[in-house]
Amino acid sequence: MESRKPPPSPLVDSYVVPGDVVLDLSEMINQTIKLGMGLRQECDTIQATSAGMLRLSKPNKYWVESSQKRYVPSVEDTVLGVVVDTKPDNFLVDIKGPNVAFLPVLSFEGGTRRNIPKFEIGTLIYARVVKANSFMNPELSCMDAAGKAAEFGQLKGGYMFDTSTGMSRMLLSSPACPVLEALGKKLSFEIAVGLNGRVWVNAPAPSTVILVSNAIMRSESLSGIKQRAMVENLLERLS
Amino acid sequence: MEHLRWRPSVNEREFIESALQSDLRVDGRHSFDFRKLKISFGREDGSSEVQLGExxxxxxxxxxLVQPYRDRANEGTLAIFTEFSPMADPAFEPGRPGESAIELGRVIDRGLRESRAVDMESLCVVAGKHVWSVRVDLHILDNGGNLIDAANIAALAALSTFRRPECTVGGDDGQQVIVHDPEVRDPLPLTIHHMPIAVTFAYFGEGNIVVVDPTYKEEAVMGGRMTATINSNGDICAIQKAGGEGVMSSVVMQCLRIASVKAADITSKIKKAVDSYTTEKALKKVKRLPASLPQKVIVTDVTMEDKGDDELETQTVKTPSDAQEKSKGDEDRQNIKGNSPLTGDRIAKHKQTSTFSGGPSNWDPYSKGVSLSSLRISQLTDLATTVKASSHEDAQPMLTESANAEVKITSSSGAAGESEEAQEIGSPKSLKDAIKPKHKRKKNKK
Structure with missing residues (x-):
């Protein structure tokens, strides 16, 4: 008989390091679990292969969340990439991964051979990862699953800076991250966060952009209350 | 894929430039502000770690010790070596030093050497034969922009905490160089006349916009760069302006004025860091002495040769803990005395003829310096036999040693009571005295 409630791993929401045994499969018969990043099956056990926080999405999805400067592409991530080269069929885009990503010239909304966008080298692009495996270069797309542009594409103006992957995940989390909430109360700005640790900020005044970007970069190692205090401190200095 | 120098995206480039037009920098600094400077030191003398922002x-x-160059027979040498780790920046390749590595090394070298910041003549030991060659290694661990300034500060901080071992000239022909162990003689600091501080300026927008201490991103966008090496007195030691945009001479003069202010500021920061490090080190030294006591005592070993058996016995009756307490008290005096044990030794030898009261038979031949370990072993066996009756746990080597220590200290404080005075009256002992025992040992081996 299949039990409806598989016992969760005791290590959920705690830090694991490579080699930690996360789950023992011999005790879990007739159950399905899904493994994400940083986990692998080793005979009858599930072991962590990277250091980070073990997460569980009920009922059965496990993955390890880590914070690093290098991005490991995975499907359905939204990333900020910089065009490093243009080829007839693909744009070569740097997404901070181990390899450059390909962005096919036709993967734009209503893209045909006739209306290939012209991107110069250094163009900043907000895109979605559609193919990621260890044998091929990752592939990007500027369309959502329905084939619509959905905010993907070139980002004009503004300022882009690098943080860690953990920081960008924190910025995207809901409820909204304290630093963004505190900034949003006083300032109006536009922000795009890529899961590869790149953040783009745009606002009419350059001083706003600088303030927002510095507030975000400094908030990585701060708690929610400290983040709010830091933002207030920065806003006071501005006015 | 080959990683070349990192190139910023179009958005970054445009934003950095436009923000600078309205006198804003992307990290919120003012145009002439340095990033946060943090200087720390390693466990050993002569190592420093500098963080300038990222x-x-x-x-x-x-x-x-090396042979000097023929044209500068009485001067030491100073050389700068740079190591750009690929970990610091993907643009750095392992192996051969890149263009920037060579430039960095040369700029720092020029600032330090041609301004004669480090006194080279004091590094000479024997003119034409032995001089100290000082080597400064600079490892770039993380490239966050403005490597020259950070590396220059690291070099200065390391040089000002560096201590070279003291060395003296002596021996048969008076040409032999003896390098003293740092435990025996305190190592000497280098003589640094002034601190040449490198201050780097980046130019944007046809040389009209000047910022100091450019970050990694600003370096990627800037049109030109100038490094002025200047000390706190305002003396310009070196200027480096390699290509890039041309700059008006008035702008250069303005930069130099700013640089002299910055140099004074950074010099005081380095000095403060060095001072706190040296005081900390000095405090540690005082604390550490009890641990190094046994070693010191063994050096003075020879002083006890004229003490008779009875004295040995009476003293070893005391408990080892007692002995240690006493030795701790005595120790300060011992250290102040410096090389008094050696003089004590000589005096003791003079007395030997008159006051010799028949020690253990194997005692005497060893006194003139066989290896210390064998001496200790012989003592151990000796004590074990002579002292067995009086002490209980003497069989343990540790205890015998400490009991032994007691003997030496009392003996040295007894015999050295006189010897101290003798030393004070006589002229300060020359270097030859310090090296005599070593010398004798050599002869014996032959």
């Missing part, structure tokens, strides 16, 4: 540089100074 930039991270490690400096390490070592010295070696």
């Amino acid at each position: 930039t991270h540089v490690l400096g390490y100074v070592t010295a070696q």
